[in-house]
Amino acid sequence: MAGFFGGKPDPAKVLHDTFGFPAFRGRQEEIVRHVVDGGSGLVLMPTGGGKSLCYQVPALCRPGLGVVASPLIALMEDQVNALRQQGVHAAALHSELDEEKRAAVLRDLGRGTLKLLYVSPERLTLESTLERLSRTDLALFAVDEAHCLSQWGHHFRPEYRQLDVLQRLFPEVPRIALTATADARTVTDIRERLGLTEDPVFRGGFDRPNIHIEAAPRDGARRQILDFAAKSSDGRGAGIVYCASRKGAEQTAGWLREAGYDALCFHAGMEPADKRAAHRRFAGGDAVVMAATIAFGMGIDRPDVRWVAHANLPGSPESWYQEIGRAGRDGLPARSLLLHGAEDIVWARHRLEDSPASDEQKRIERERLNRMVAIAEAATCRRRILLRCFGEDLPADCGNCDACLRPPTLRDGTVAAQKLLSAVLRTGSRFGLGHLIDVLRGERTAKVVQFGHDQLPTFGVGRDVSEHNWRGVARQLVAQGALDVAVENHGEYRPTEASRAILRGEEKVMLREDAATPRGSTRAPSRAKAGRAPVPAMSGDPAFDALRAWRREEASRQSLPAYMIFSDRTLTEIAASRPRDLDELSAVPGVGASKLDRYGDEVLRVLRNCE
Ligand code: ADP
Numbered sequence: 001m002a003g004f005f006g007g008k009p010d011p012a013k014v015l016h017d018t019f020g021f022p023a024f025r026g027r028q029e030e031i032v033r034h035v036v037d038g039g040s041g042l043v044l045m046p047t048g049g050g051k052s053l054c055y056q057v058p059a060l061c062r063p064g065l066g067v068v069a070s071p072l073i074a075l076m077e078d079q080v081n082a083l084r085q086q087g088v089h090a091a092a093l094h095s096e097l098d099e100e101k102r103a104a105v106l107r108d109l110g111r112g113t114l115k116l117l118y119v120s121p122e123r124l125t126l127e128s129t130l131e132r133l134s135r136t137d138l139a140l141f142a143v144d145e146a147h148c149l150s151q152w153g154h155h156f157r158p159e160y161r162q163l164d165v166l167q168r169l170f171p172e173v174p175r176i177a178l179t180a181t182a183d184a185r186t187v188t189d190i191r192e193r194l195g196l197t198e199d200p201v202f203r204g205g206f207d208r209p210n211i212h213i214e215a216a217p218r219d220g221a222r223r224q225i226l227d228f229a230a231k232s233s234d235g236r237g238a239g240i241v242y243c244a245s246r247k248g249a250e251q252t253a254g255w256l257r258e259a260g261y262d263a264l265c266f267h268a269g270m271e272p273a274d275k276r277a278a279h280r281r282f283a284g285g286d287a288v289v290m291a292a293t294i295a296f297g298m299g300i301d302r303p304d305v306r307w308v309a310h311a312n313l314p315g316s317p318e319s320w321y322q323e324i325g326r327a328g329r330d331g332l333p334a335r336s337l338l339l340h341g342a343e344d345i346v347w348a349r350h351r352l353e354d355s356p357a358s359d360e361q362k363r364i365e366r367e368r369l370n371r372m373v374a375i376a377e378a379a380t381c382r383r384r385i386l387l388r389c390f391g392e393d394l395p396a397d398c399g400n401c402d403a404c405l406r407p408p409t410l411r412d413g414t415v416a417a418q419k420l421l422s423a424v425l426r427t428g429s430r431f432g433l434g435h436l437i438d439v440l441r442g443e444r445t446a447k448v449v450q451f452g453h454d455q456l457p458t459f460g461v462g463r464d465v466s467e468h469n470w471r472g473v474a475r476q477l478v479a480q481g482a483l484d485v486a487v488e489n490h491g492e493y494r495p496t497e498a499s500r501a502i503l504r505g506e507e508k509v510m511l512r513e514d515a516a517t518p519r520g521s522t523r524a525p526s527r528a529k530a531g532r533a534p535v536p537a538m539s540g541d542p543a544f545d546a547l548r549a550w551r552r553e554e555a556s557r558q559s560l561p562a563y564m565i566f567s568d569r570t571l572t573e574i575a576a577s578r579p580r581d582l583d584e585l586s587a588v589p590g591v592g593a594s595k596l597d598r599y600g601d602e603v604l605r606v607l608r609n610c611e
């Protein structure tokens with residue numbers, strides 16, 4: 001029978017009719033077929049890679065209920081709302097439901113009418129829940145954000161460990177675990193804990209080619225981020241600025257507002273109610289900018305975040321990629337900016353040394369940090385270096401990062417390095433960078449005179465190099481491990497073991513010519529070269545604007561985030577293809593049967609009105 005596959009609904013048909021997508025992406029199809037056939041496994045895909053469909057489609061193809069363990073209430077609610085828009089009978093069970101709603105969910109569960117149930121791991125593993133489920137026909141279990149069960153991951157949640165009960169109580173029900181964290185130890189942990197050691201691991205491509213990557217030394221972060229935000233979204237799209245501290249996040253939100261952005265702040269020190277409100281506003285607003293610490297993360301489901309900036313260097317490529325991966329989940333062009341300075345590296349190194357972690361854990365974290373530094377200081381394609389951290393080798397340079405588009409020049413910086421190191425040594429390794437640069441540039445400041453540093457042979461040997469460039473030399477030496485900075489005191493620079501070989505002339509130092517990047521002038525990538533990014537960005541097209549205005553009204557009428565009505569990508573394609581009837585509209589990716597039914601006539605009316 002057409003549309004059926006082994007007696008069950010065909011996954012491709014479900015994908016098309018319910019979700020409105022013409023084709024599976026990457027390994028989705030293989031995974032979906034495996035689960036529909038009753039298989040279990042682990043799915044590793046980057047954020048935005050399309051993990052949800054890997055369990056949602058099988059749950060709709062198999063008889064019975066799909067149960068999804070999910071770590072955050074906001075995340076569950078978003079998924080459930082989105083599924084209901086697609087006409088799927090889904091519900092969430094969590095601690096914030098009132099008695100009436102909870103009773104309704106349990107009633108639907110008992111009647112067997114639910115297709116997908118999202119539930120927190122602690123509630124799922126309650127005896128009463130397990131007992132109910134044992135009387136229910138089950139399609140599958142999905143464990144979302146599965147890295148939460150690993151102590152090695154950066155989001156360990158003890159309650160996730162109880163999920164091992166699923167394999168014992170329901171050995172015949174497929175279990176599918178999903179995560180964006182791919183490091184070997186976490187993968188092993190998840191497989192052992194959930195009884196998936198004999199089942200396949202599906203490693204989706206980790207590349208997110210539509211995200212443009214750019215990194216720069218921090219040099220007036222405020223101006224750098226404002227420039228970046230302005231060129232990233234024409235002031236229309238949503239963005240996130242990640243800051244190292246709560247105070248940094250608050251201040252950043254402040255100056256973003258001053259600059260005219262609808263900016264909010266989010267960090268772990270806020271009241272739960274305020275955090276939820278911020279989350280909701282970010283999910284629902286149009287051009288909202290969130291200034292946040294890394295506490296803002298899981299549960300950001302919004303697919304149309306246009307840019308992510310980091311004011312400080314993240315601790316590992318894993319966390320950085322997860323954070324920038326929140327941009328452009330809709331596949332449209334998106335941008336990321338990574339700002340970094342020597343202080344970031346030094347802070348991270350010292351924090352690590354002082355942490356109570358085991359030596360083994362520290363070694364791993366140190367290695368991650370070094371890789372992150374390598375990406376920030378890279379002179380060649382940053383994406384290639386990044387993807388190598390995930391065990392993936394790009395066949396060619398990406399053409400969509402700053403190193404590809406504006407390759408930096410490397411020069412032999414050995415002499416400059418020797419001058420700086422010798423200034424450090426001759427002043428007794430007791431001074432910060434500002435003073436060292438004064439000595440090098442021959443500035444007779446009060447402090448220089450007070451310590452008699454104008455008498456040193458190093459005094460004035462670096463006049464020909466600007467202060468800005470000296471900072472670049474220092475940062476790169478810190479990155480290369482030839483200089484250390486005492487964080488606990490006043491930021492004194494100290495030589496390391498590695499500096500000896502440089503001073504003795506045994507080791508050459510290659511430095512990026514940062515001066516080659518004129519301050520504040522970072523060009524947007526040329527379209528031709530950034531050709532890997534699909535679909536044109538939305539522009540001032542009147543049809544798109546009219547559709548967007550309609551969507552905003554519709555969303556606020558239903559108190560839903562705008563993207564749940566239709567994504568930017570879908571609106572862009574509707575505006576571009578100008579469907580004349582429901583049939584043509586149904587061919588646009590993102591327009592499934594349920595949405596066609598709900599919104600089709602309205603969309604056609606909006607299009608007719610702007611002809
Ligand atoms: P993840 O959970 O892996 O971060 P999601 O499941 O949220 O990613 O998917 C990211 C975005 O990609 C969503 O907007 C989703 O609708 C879209 N998407 C996923 N699979 C497809 C597909 N086969 N075709 C078109 N869009 C897709």
Ligand code: ZN
Nearest residue numbers: 381398401404
């Ligand atoms: Zn590149």
